[in-house]
Amino acid sequence: MSETVSAAEPGKAPEESEQCESYLEAGGHTLMSWLTTTDHKRIGILYAIAITFFFFIAGIAIGLVRLELMSPRGLFLSDDEYNRLFSLHGIVMVWFFLVPSIPATFGNFFLPLMIGAKDVAFPRLNLLSWYVYLLAAGFACYAIVAGGVDTGWTFYTPFSSLYSNGNVLAAAAGVFVAGFSSIATGVNFITTTHMLRAPGMTWFRLPLFVWAIYATSVVIVLATPILAMSLLLIIAERLFGLPVFNPNDGGDPILFQHLFWFYSHPAVYIMILPAMGVISEVFTCFARRHIFGYAMMIYAILGIAVIGFFVWGHHMFVSGESQFANLMFSLLSFLVAVPSAIKVFNWTATLYRGSISFEAPMVYAMGFVGLFTMGGLTGLFLASIPIDVHVTDTYFVVAHFHYIMVGGSVSAFFAALHFWWPKITGKLYSEAWARFAAVIMFLGFNSTFLPQYIMGYTGMPRRYHVYPPEFQAYHVLSSMGALVLLTAYMLPLVYLTWSLFHGKKAPANPWRATGLEWQTPSPPPEYNFEEIPRVDTLPYEYHPENQGGPFRPQGKVIGGK
Amino acid sequence: MEGFAPKASSYASQWDWFFFVLVTVSSIVVATVFVAIVHFSIRYRRGVNARREPVSETFSNRLEFSWTAGTALAFLAIFWWAAAFQLRDFVPPEGALQIHVIGKQWMWKIQQPNGVREIDEIHAPIGRPVQLIMTSEDVIHSMFLPALRLKQDVLPGRYTYLWFNADKPGVYHLFCAEFCGTSHSRMTGRFVLMTPTEYSRWSAAQPEADNLARQGQALFSSLGCSGCHSKSSSVPAPDLHGVFGNPVQLSDGRSIIADEAYIHDSIVLPEKDIVAGFAPIMPSFAGQVSEEQIIKLVAYIRSLSTERHP
Amino acid sequence: MSDDPSVVQFPWPTVARQREGVAFGMWTFLGSEILFFGGLLLTYAVYRTLYPQAFNSGSAATDIFYGTINTALLLTSSFIMTMALRGSESGSRGVVAACMLTTAAFGLAFLAVKGLEYAEDIDKHLVPGPHFPLHPPARLFFAFYWVATGVHAIHLLVGILVAVFLGIRVALRQMAPESTAIEAASLYWHFVDSVWIVLYALIYLPGRSGA
Structure with missing residues (x-):
């Protein structure tokens, strides 16, 4: 217990670390120094910039869609324009924002720091991943500029392969290439976690964020190639006329759906597992308490990752799949919900006997738990075959996955952003504005998507440009909510950018957290640690019984705090 | 509640009951988690006295x-x-009224059993089981009847089925629920449920048409099927009397029930399932017959079985 | 082997650890590759189950002569690649450079034979299109044939480029023969070879036994 840090110490500004040049200084400020960097921290930031751009592109697309839906007969878009906008929203949000969002930014930045490594296993491959992502983004942008694609994000055959007049080739090529970027990042993270943990950082001492990124990487590496192959088959069919899914030659369009969902259901876990990791970090830190059921949380992550591979058929209950297959997939879908429920209970129980404070990351994280619970429970509806038959392909499903993907993953992204911002930039943002944005985001989200649940139950199909007037009230409510949500997303852009130039200097460990990353200066030096730290304790050794009292870092960092 | 999400069958009522039980259970869970978080947040907030030992x-x-x-x-x-x-x-009950549905970009083509054709409208009687036999001419569509809480994808090159027993006359929505291209949101229509007497009055008032089997018989000879598939033919082709609904022995040892899907595939993909004892000489009719014509041919071949065993 | 500064790379502490890490990373990537081809093999399995006769007739239209020559070429290349790896372990620059370049040459020979076969296939209208000579479901077989051999050829091409690149770098003394890249390249090469063995069985052999 000699390393336990006393209450007063960590708040101090870290003048003592001035001798250590931060990663932002080392290597220089030139554009070239960023474009040729192999520093995982800088690459994380490169990713952050790229995905922020795509987040707003896809956001604008859906903003136009929501505006159009204010009227049941449409306002200013043609059918084709409408279809292209929602397809653009889906494709870009899924593959150019959500999949890379937390892993490629915070995962890149913090995985090596949290396990006590100087970098990821293959730093040059890491930079290459980013360039491959840019290449994919180029294809996607070309598809958008050259007229867009109208298949939805699911690329269902034979529409995508034989009938669509959109730019399917460029879009599919973009997603195909983006897959290689994901796989390279996944291989890198897996190898890093296996091979470069600091001495004493055993598997059962890893912070849950590391576990989550690790499990996500395994899912990425095993699922993404299937997507790549199914898109390649579409490209072969469209470009060379090779009939793979063409029913006129005896091909089976449903086979494509199996291949697609074999990737795209695990992809949901690619998007949500890192979010769960973030929430675990934030909850323990702001409740000053060891995470409830640490081992169980790990098993839950692994359980979700493994079972998640065997539930893809629940997207196809009405596709003409055999009834017995439906039953198996339904059962497995209920099973995969168990570990998710356990995680919610464990987060809640972590608050018990804690010493809770409500800084911005915690507010975002609590929003996550609420929205994730609501999204997860409606997942049970969809796992029940008869319910799914009615509400699939309606707004009910749209609401469900937005609660998970946006209410869940995006809230967690913001929690992570606010939690680690002082570490990444060395600056403090305005706490009041950040909390305000978190609350607005929560309210805006619910007013956007709660009406969609009801509208889905009453039978409003998704991807409808014009619709019967009885659904208009819900659409108007939802669009108003979207406006609030848009405002909430713009706020962090403003106050975080402001903090970069005018924010107070952040101390090394403003939240007094136990992770190794917090024991380095803010921002961290170029190679993270002068000497690889030794780890001799579990993560999350907070001691709430002494109010805001001492805590025990996972290891002592030389030249750090 | 009625205008909110109309229900037209007892299945739909049971469905709603199931749904709202789940809504209630979920609300209780959400409320519990919410109350627990709020309670802990107040009781254990930093700065207040509380028990905090492990x-x-x-x-x-x-x-x-x-x-x-x-x-x-x-x-x-x-x-x-x-x-x-x-x-x-x-499993649909025996003796359901069979209505054929063909989806195509961007309309629904309906054929009533008596040969009456409809576009974007399904008229059906209440009080007896009705089965929809559906296929698509192009991409995947999906038949969505919200008032019945039912939905089924409609696939090219394959038949899918949906059956219901409605109990409330009225005009309800009919949607295509699977994205199918430009005018997907306009591929909608009216689903009209009528009392049996109204239904027979309605179908009698439609322009006269031969029933499906009769139309199929005409096609059977005009397309040249009868040239081979008849007892007098010199070409060895299976006799189609009594085939429908019964098992067929195939040349690779499998055995298959001759249903709509089998007849359909035998017309457009004759290579797929060769009947034992026959050479694979039948040409494919893919591209030469439409899905509507196939429905009529199937109806005719079906009638060849029912005639023998009335 | 020492912690040769020309071999050990950031952020690895030792050469031994780096060697372990590079092999581990390569295996992880190959796991991903297996799933990539797995998606393709699944479509094959589904369609062959649905249309066994069409797949037999499709296979009969392929030229097993080219396929068998190519199998022999690739198996030999894998043997030579293993010799390169042995050379790397004993640190002999000449063996590594020579074997890497020979392996690449065998790979090129494979591609050349494949090119001849493609030319013959196109000549016989075996590309699914208006003049395709077989019954429709056999078009599914040939869709698989073109996609599978095409994707495999691209993999092989990447392997050849890597082998040439490494072989030349080692020969020019720009890279130590002990470099961990040699083992990674050999793992990848063997994988591409194994994929071919599976494809050979699936493409050329159906229906050729017995009658």
């Missing part, structure tokens, strides 16, 4: 075990209920 290992293990087991059991119970609900109405 909980005992045994206590937390028991808690962990019980909510894991509890959730798993609860989920299994919901699964059981849902699966039983699904399976109960899975």
Whole structure:
């Protein structure tokens, strides 16, 4: 217990670390120094910039869609324009924002720091991943500029392969290439976690964020190639006329759906597992308490990752799949919900006997738990075959996955952003504005998507440009909510950018957290640690019984705090 | 409630009941988590006095075990209920009225059993089982009848089925629920449920048309099918009398029930399932017959079986 | 082997650890590759189950002569690649450079034979299109044939480029023969070879036994 840090110490500004040049200084400020960097921290930031751009592109697309839906007969878009906008929203949000969002930014930045490594296993491959992502983004942008694609994000055959007049080739090529970027990042993270943990950082001492990124990487590496192959088959069919899914030659369009969902259901876990990791970090830190059921949380992550591979058929209950297959997939879908429920209970129980404070990351994280619970429970509806038959392909499903993907993953992204911002930039943002944005985001989200649940139950199909007037009230409510949500997303852009130039200097460990990353200066030096730290304790050794009292870092960092 | 989400069958009412039980259970869970978080947030907020020593290992293990087991059991119970609900109405009863549906970009083509054709409208009687036999001419569509809480994808090159027993006359929505291109949102129509007497009055008032089997018989000879598939033919081709609904022995040893899908595939993909004892000499009619014509041919071949065993 | 500064790379502490890490990373990537081809093999399995006769007739239209020559070429190349790896372990620059370049040459020979076969296939209208000579479901077989051999050829091409690149770098003394890249390249090469063995069985052999 000699390393336990006393209450007063960590708040101090870290003048003592001035001798250590931060990663932002080392290597220089030139554009070239960023474009040729192999520093995982800088690459994380490169990713952050790229995905922020795509987040707003896809956001604008859906903003136009929501505006159009204010009227049941449409306002200013043609059918084709409408279809292209929602397809653009889906494709870009899924593959150019959500999949890379937390892993490629915070995962890149913090995985090596949290396990006590100087970098990821293959730093040059890491930079290459980013360039491959840019290449994919180029294809996607070309598809958008050259007229867009109208298949939805699911690329269902034979529409995508034989009938669509959109730019399917460029879009599919973009997603195909983006897959290689994901796989390279996944291989890198897996190898890093296996091979470069600091001495004493055993598997059962890893912070849950590391576990989550690790499990996500395994899912990425095993699922993404299937997507790549199914898109390649579409490209072969469209470009060379090779009939793979063409029913006129005896091909089976449903086979494509199996291949697609074999990737795209695990992809949901690619998007949500890192979010769960973030929430675990934030909850323990702001409740000053060891995470409830640490081992169980790990098993839950692994359980979700493994079972998640065997539930893809629940997207196809009405596709003409055999009834017995439906039953198996339904059962497995209920099973995969168990570990998710356990995680919610464990987060809640972590608050018990804690010493809770409500800084911005915690507010975002609590929003996550609420929205994730609501999204997860409606997942049970969809796992029940008869319910799914009615509400699939309606707004009910749209609401469900937005609660998970946006209410869940995006809230967690913001929690992570606010939690680690002082570490990444060395600056403090305005706490009041950040909390305000978190609350607005929560309210805006619910007013956007709660009406969609009801509208889905009453039978409003998704991807409808014009619709019967009885659904208009819900659409108007939802669009108003979207406006609030848009405002909430713009706020962090403003106050975080402001903090970069005018924010107070952040101390090394403003939240007094136990992770190794917090024991380095803010921002961290170029190679993270002068000497690889030794780890001799579990993560999350907070001691709430002494109010805001001492805590025990996972290891002592030389030249750090 | 009625205008909110109209229901037109007892299945739909049971469905709603199931749905709202789930809504209630979920609301209780959300409320519990919410109350727990708010309660802990107040009681254990920083700066107030409260017990904060660690909980005992045994206590937390028991808690962990019980909510894991509890959730798993609860989920299994919901699964059981849902699966039983699904399976109960899975097999359509004998003697259902069969209505054929063809989806194509971006319209629904309907053929009533008596040969009456409709576009974007399905008229059906209440009080007796009705089966929709559906296929697509191009991409995947999906027949969505919200008032019945039913939906089924409509696939090219394959038949899918949907059956219901409605009990409330009225005009309801009919949607295409699977994205199918430009005018997907306009591929909608009216689903008209009528009392049996109204239904027969309505179908009698439609422009006269031969029934499907009769139209199929005409096609059977005009397309040249009868040139081979008849007893007098010199070409060895299977006799089609009494085939429909019965098992067929195939040349590779498998045996298959001759249903709509089998007849359909035999016309457009004759290579697929060769009848034992015959050479694969039949040319494919893919591209030469439309899905509508195939429905008529199937109806004719079906009639060849029912004639023999009335 | 020492912690040769020309071999050990950031952020690895030792050569031994780096060697372990590079092999581990390569295996992880190959796991991903297996799933990539797995998606393709699944479509094959589904369609062959649905249309066994069409797949037999499709296979009969392929030229097993080219396929068998190519199998022999690739198996030999894998043997030579293993010799390169042995050379790397004993640190002999000449063996590594020579074997890497020979392996690449065998790979090129494979591609040349494949090119001849493609030319013959196109000549016989075996590309699914208006003049395709077989019954429709056999078009599914040939869709698989073109996609599978095409994707495999691209993999092989990447392997050849890597082998040439490494072989030349080692020969020019720009890279130590002990470099961990040699083992990574050999793992990848063997994988591409194994994929071919599976494809050979699936493409050329159906229906050729017995009658």
